Amino acid sequence: MFTKITRPLISNGSLPLSFVYRPLSISSVFFKNTPSKTDDKSLVEKKTDEKILRVEDSLKDLSSIKWRTEHNGKRLWPHDQWPERDLVNFPPYKLREAPNAVRWYCVPESWFKFFYDKTGVTGPYMFFYGLIIYGFSKEYIVLWYDFTEYLILAAAVITVVKKVGPMVGDIFRGWHQEEVDRYTSVVNNSKAMAGKMLHGYEESLERAKSVGKLGDARKDIINMALETTYRERMRTMYEAVKRRLDYQVALQNARKDFERTNMINWITSEVKKSITAKQEQDSLQACLNQLRQMASSSR
């Protein structure tokens, strides 16, 4: 309780001591070299401490790098400050595609190429077979009873590696490529999304171009509708007028027809009424006499 109150005062300097308190934690070991406290009351600007390297110091070091402006009478630009760079003999680094070719899983091809001029194609083969034969003949390779095991082991290892090797390599490379894709897919997917969005924007711009055509089409549709209604109304008007005129014509015809039939019926009825019995008998006798005459003349 007492130390909780007195420690800040001691660190502040308001409570000077003749001895040093035991530090509370090991952090004091790391913070031992921090600069000592300054007087708060001083109005003078705080001087930078020499031990602590601040950001301004690193900038100070960088400022010593001066861009060159000329070399061999030629102007040097900020993007081209290395005219002495020898790109022919010391080309920049490039990641290789495949490892060096190898025969029998351990002998590099460069050795075969080196011996090709002097011994031909079979040189290195004869060399290694000759080594083996030399080992047998001088009994450096002792043909003891465990030799069969070594032969069978070699055959088994070679068959397994030939069959299983490429598959295992592909599997491992696939795992590695998956991990790499987890990083690269981020950028590639954002690129693809950006491309899709741009495609959408292009489509909307094209649609914007066709808005004029759409308006014209709508105007055409409306004009056609207006024509249609105009024609319909004209037709109805025509039909109405025609109906009325047909009615008048039919009326006149009916009147005439009635008059004619009425007149005909009246005339015929009057005539029939005016025919007496004597006229009828006289007409009948006259017809009979005519008939007798005709009969006698024709015979």
Added chain:
Amino acid sequence: MTDAWYSKTNETIIPGNPDRIKAKWDPLQYLNLAQYLKVFNEYPRDFNPRVHGPYCPWRYYGKRDLSFGDVKLADVPAWIARRDKTPMGVYQGGIRTFWKFYRAYMDNKKPNLIWYTQIFVVASLFNFIFYAIPDRKHYKWAKYH
């Protein structure tokens, strides 16, 4: 104001201040072995980044000389005399050999385990020549070859 354990100035508490970062990425860094290996941790004397570009540890940056395959048998002693046989030269040659091996078999897009088989074969040969042959001298079928 004060840089005490309970109060710090704004400069010091800015995150990422390298002067206040006391932690290291790897436990081995706390031993600070680089101070003892400063002799080995320098570029070769003939390396000039303005001419050679970024440093490639598999390249030799001295005067160009014939490779061992192109030199004639009569000039071999002269060729050996021209080589840098100081300890530093030998060390740099070994480093260059390792980096050439690494670049030939491991630093590519389709690595395989041939580097492992090569090391296995060389180790097996070493063991065969220096340990297995002496062990099997007792089992030879003939005394004189």
